[in-house]
Amino acid sequence: MTHHQDDPNHEDEDRTTPSAREGKDADVVHLDVARAGRQPQRPDADRQDSDDRTADGPVLGGEAVRVDRPGPTGGDWRTALEAKARSRQPIVPLWLRSRTEAVETLKWVALHYLHVAGYQVVRLPLYGGRLTARAPRGLLRLVGGVVKWTFDLEGEPVRLAAVQKADPEVYLKLSRQRDSRVRLRVLISSAALVTLLVVCLMMAEQATTAQWAALAVAVAALGILGKPADRPLIDRAVVPSTVEKLTSDIVVRALTVLGIGGINQAMAKNPKDAIRFVAPITRDGPGWRADIDLPYGVTVADVMDKRDRMASALRRPLGCIWPEGDSSVHEGRLILWVGDKDLSKTVVKSPLVKAASHDVFKGIPFGCDPRGRAIVVPVIEQNILIGSQPGQGKTASVRVLASAVALDPSAELWIHELKGTGDLDPHEQNCHRYVSGIEDEAIAYAADSLALLRKEVMRRAASLKALPADLCPDKKVTRQIADRRSLGLHPLVAVFDECQNLFAHPDFGAKAGEDAEFVIKLGRALGVVLVLATQRPDKDSLPTGISANVTIRFCLRVAGQLENDMILGTSAYKNGIRATVFQPKVDAGIGYLLGATPMPKVVRTAYLDTPATQRIAKRAHALRASAGLLGGHALGETPEHVTPTFDLLADILAVVPPSEAKVWNEVIVDRLAELRPEIYGAWAGLEGGAKTAQLTTALKPYGIKTIQVWGTSEGGGKGANRIGVARDDITTAITHRDRGQAS
Template structure:
């Protein structure tokens, strides 16, 4: 409202209309412009609001994607695997066959119980029938009405009773008449029918005469009393672990401190709970207290298997509580009755705590197994070896450097085999690695020469492996107790360099190296090997250093700890890394010596039929890898004193001209591989490479490349000769 003109405080200028007239403002445009304007700067002392008002808005597609991760499988997990489905059906068949046999054997006992209980059943039947006919069940109500002098109520109850008794009397008469007719008819029936009717009558009377505390039929299988896992039990267990973050969160907000992101459900033979731990608490904190968690849940330690899900975040805990102690479970190998196997599909290795089969891929991988003595390392190797020998296309090189003959059943199918701890056995294993190195170089050239349509990815496939003439079939080398080789004063350094070379380059060429050790330290397991192996299986070890040597750097810090396993009790159980998307606890299948022998016999028959027996299996003399030439002397022969320094690739080309049989495969390599070959070959002699300026022998521009100094070769020869003399 405007002020009147006679108001002295009124400003007449403000009340006058503009000569140009009023402006019409587009509100939508003004609002959009206001939204696009930059926010004013925050002044000192002013509160900055970082949370936007109103409900949070998320992309509906992202919301659906998150929800999709919780979809339940349409087909049960046990039906997705043929092996698991067969095992489940086999177990169900054996279970019900046992129940049927158990009850069938006890049929005479149950018949005797029915006969003994039939008189009491007859008494109960007659007394119950009489009480029903004369409505004796309502007698207490009528007596109570008399005691209360409720004559009207008594008369109503009496009339009701008379009506019931009259109707039930007629029904009773008809039933008795029917029974009489049935008895007369039965008398004229054959004896078998009479006995049948009598048996049915006795059985019915025996069931009626059953005592309340004595069941007629015994239980064939006693169900284990396992407490159902609930959220209250889980929260109670986590609250007593002594983890400061959980204790503080529960004291401030008992209801929401520990959040369950999915319902607790049955998952295999146990219960699964998906939990978000309080802020700042990681799964590793819970893994440190697995024993305390076992006590809090009142379950054996072998039933408690907490694990993380880093794909979500480090505080996502997946707690699985099994019905049966894993340490008391014997895992049967699917290979015990297999007639053959395909290593390109992996090797069935064992079961996880939930009873699911775990397969280890071998092609394009290398395997490292480590543990303390007596924890099941050798049985793990036996299982892998079973899958290897049952594939007739695989060339097996097995080395057991403990001398106990654990792999002896397989010697009849191996191309190279040795068992022993003496220097001769160690030298044999070192020769095998040298030969494998040469084989890797040969395969590299052979694979490169294959046409693109046969080998588009430059990797060994099943189709290529089946073409025996190409010589590119899978080759698997097992070295058990490899610490005895790598720590050997004479053969160790060279063997370590060869093994590292094979692991790095042989993966795509069908050459697989499987190493097992009970002493995982820097001396017995070179870091170049432990750092490059793709699949690792660690059974019980003593500490963090050994754990990370096998499972990889920071594995212990990330909660993958093989120190949690109980010595001897958890034999055969370990952490498997690299074979599955996430690290997994696995109990390896167990094969005893007679079972291993049967597998080896089937493998021998299979290989003999296909003509793939070779080497040791045919009694041939083992190939010697020790060269009849001196590498250092050959280098001095091709590098004259006038050349103080020379490129590695130049030296390799000259060596190939000097001894084509020995160095021809080196020269076939290209670029960095050729340079690295000479560098690795010189390492055992202590000769180091360096940057060398030079020009190609064929002409061209000068450049800095990896090379050697001739004086270093001369010094190495001198030191070597002095060592021999001493």
């Protein structure tokens, strides 16, 4: 035997042909073990030269190393099983896991079949008439069929064919067969006819009711027998939907026409597996649901950005197409839901309309998602921010929240409607503090409320800390603690509608923003909840300290990415959560809800019109009055003032003597800060043009315009031309104001 130990070119030949060996050199080698041992791991593999590679991979010790190395043949059975079953289907259907959804589903099924039964019962006289009209035709069909069967007329064409072929043998055979059949069938028909006559005679002797019943059965049987083929007897109680069934081919077609490069490239390379369906397409509520794994590198946000194109590809209204992601799996898992009905045409009825009371600790029924599932917004330990363009349903959403809080007599309700339209006036009778208006007095009242809330948070923190551990182990407000009214730890919900008018106010905005941020950060666990609604989400109207710390966000239609992220949070637009997709006016009341559910959801809020809100408010008022829990504004008590009252014009005259006809804005601001630091101190802290602009903005409501003023700074120096105010303009404005108040 020739050995090739020194010749590497014969290595594989030596290993793969062990049968060629002889004697003690021959042995049996397990191929998998041998292959695994051919390329041992090297601890210094990372230090190999990058150029030391072959076409098959890196080279170690003169041998190519495979990146994906084969594993042992007898692997762990659990690993193999987990690899095959990464996602188990739920044993209990999803709709049965939620009590609310199960009740709604069963209710829908019961109402559906009750409707069908009622529809058919009402039309029984119509069906009876149809049967009576068709009975003669049925009788003719019956008689004709009996005669045809008795005399074997169905075989007549065959016998005639035998005659035409002049085949006597076949004809005689068929005739003898026909004669035997007719003799037997005549006997059977005669017996049946005699039996029928006997039954008729017997029925003639029965009561009239039995006769009519027998006649009805006979007419019904003959009517069914005489039914035309193209005219059914019973009308449909429910017209089947004309919506096309969602199939995998339709979904793939829709995804491929979106113009997404990653999908098109994947479809070109591997059209069968580029788009993978991880579960069968099924009915999910009033629509179809498809769970899809998008091609590698394609995210759900890419698809959501093309929602209008997808609606066109699926030939459905835009309000029926609702793609969403499941980031708990991965960013490419798409859940496509295609509804039967446009969400914008769906009216959501609020359960609060008929509710006798409500418990805010159980959340607030806010609306429903596109699949018709009820959405409940938690309130306790939360703060809520609502934003949209004007006319998109923002105040209506606030009305739902306020109505639920009003129906809980243990909850204290403060409402600040800073638009002045009176949209929330029905709940004035239930509020501890209430204001409606856009004037400075209303803004000052709202600023007072935030200052009071700040004090209340500090008081509650001390009270909660003093509670024994057995009563309050988690140091949070619970229903048991809230019911102990003497502790003063009941839920307190403060609503600020059009809050931009408060936070952007030149006099009260800065302090109000600080107080609101303090309450949002610390009041959550103490039962103090802020509900803020705005139609102008920018850094001046909505301080970043507030928007960054709110836990629940609801964004209806907004104009662009900036407004979207101001409400829904940074990178929301980038992640596909885009309230810009909603159509103006058409999708009023529809928005993205973030923080109330595990995943962001599109929600249509329940609609409460003014009469419905008034009925809820009256019911809540009676409930609170019977429990003795009305207070503050609801009882006509004088509100507590925290913000100092001041007269800006009078203060300017106090710091600008008659000897100074014209003064720079920045000089006036510094003097005002010395006069009233608690009011004007923030103004003086501004720098450059911001300080000048602050006074200019504050004087606009009085009709005072700034002018160019030549002067020098307080400490002297070089003169300059800067923006300032004429003292005579201030005195003139005060005169006009006083005359108007006197008249």
